[in-house]
Amino acid sequence: MxxxxxxxxxxxxxxxxxxxxxxxxxKNRMNGMGVALENFIKDAFCNSFEDSFEIKNQKYAACxxxxxxxxxxxxxxxxxxxxxxxxxxxxxxxxxxxLNSSYPKSKLFSDSPMITLECxxxxxxxxxxxxxxxxxxxxxxxxxxxxIYGDCYAADKEIxxxxxxxxxxxxxxxxxxxxxxELGRINRVDPLGITNLRIxxxxxxxxxxxxxxxxxxxxxxxxxxxxxxxxxxxxSFPKEDRSKxxxxxxxxxxxxxxxxxxxxxxxxxxxxxxxxx
Numbered sequence: 001m002x003x004x005x006x007x008x009x010x011x012x013x014x015x016x017x018x019x020x021x022x023x024x025x026x027k028n029r030m031n032g033m034g035v036a037l038e039n040f041i042k043d044a045f046c047n048s049f050e051d052s053f054e055i056k057n058q059k060y061a062a063c064x065x066x067x068x069x070x071x072x073x074x075x076x077x078x079x080x081x082x083x084x085x086x087x088x089x090x091x092x093x094x095x096x097x098x099l100n101s102s103y104p105k106s107k108l109f110s111d112s113p114m115i116t117l118e119c120x121x122x123x124x125x126x127x128x129x130x131x132x133x134x135x136x137x138x139x140x141x142x143x144x145x146x147x148i149y150g151d152c153y154a155a156d157k158e159i160x161x162x163x164x165x166x167x168x169x170x171x172x173x174x175x176x177x178x179x180x181x182e183l184g185r186i187n188r189v190d191p192l193g194i195t196n197l198r199i200x201x202x203x204x205x206x207x208x209x210x211x212x213x214x215x216x217x218x219x220x221x222x223x224x225x226x227x228x229x230x231x232x233x234x235x236s237f238p239k240e241d242r243s244k245x246x247x248x249x250x251x252x253x254x255x256x257x258x259x260x261x262x263x264x265x266x267x268x269x270x271x272x273x274x275x276x277x
Contacts, residue, residue, distance in 0.1 A: 104154035
């Protein structure tokens with residue numbers, strides 16, 4: 001079975017429990033549920049939910065070319081496939097997603113200064129489709145899970161780079177400035193010239209359930225899965241995987257249109273996939 005989103009959806013649908021109980025995570029770890037969610041998503045792609053810790057790691061190594069860290073996107077890259085960025089939200093609120101110093105991405109590029117050298121060199125690549133995964137967690141259980149591709153969610157990188165450039169140019173014109181991998185650094189801000197100010201962007205983006213509240217409708221179901229992707233992306237998956245998900249019981253597929261993130265006056269053809277349990 002190929003390792004892709006469609007098969008991950010089936011693996012998630014076949015679960016009888018959406019508890020995030022992971023014995024490998026220390027109970028005093030503040031971000032434990034975030035790590036457990038990341039492991040849940042990795043297991044979904046690798047079909048390794050029931051495997052031992054050792055077997056899971058073997059399957060992860062076979063499935064992914066890169067597994068990231070909390071400070072640098074993405075969280076994972078499927079070998080010769082998509083990049084994955086995972087976000088956790090507590091309860092059923094629709095808080096904005098914290099992207100920290102990395103602006104929203106319609107695609108991930110290998111020349112991005114915000115990714116690590118290991119990520120750049122994990123395989124030969126120039127750009128990858130990026131899949132945002134947002135899990136709303138309530139009482140250690142996944143209540144809603146959203147998979148949304150960056151090109152259905154974020155504008156092209158030039159939009160965000162322009163804003164960043166405007167901020168930097170305004171600072172440069174007024175203060176002593178140095179380039180860094182963040183927004184920059186202001187030098188010698190005090191009379192002795194011994195204090196510097198690091199400038200770091202803190203990007204956020206609205207929750208997908210808020211952005212697309214007209215099509216991603218929350219119910220009182222115990223678990224809901226929503227997947228939003230362009231029609232052309234859906235058709236790029238192997239025919240056998242598309243056939244399997246189209247004939248899978250309890251998986252709903254709909255053809256919809258959404259506003260183009262680069263020009264809301266135009267729409268793009270998309271596929272909406274839902275699992276409600």
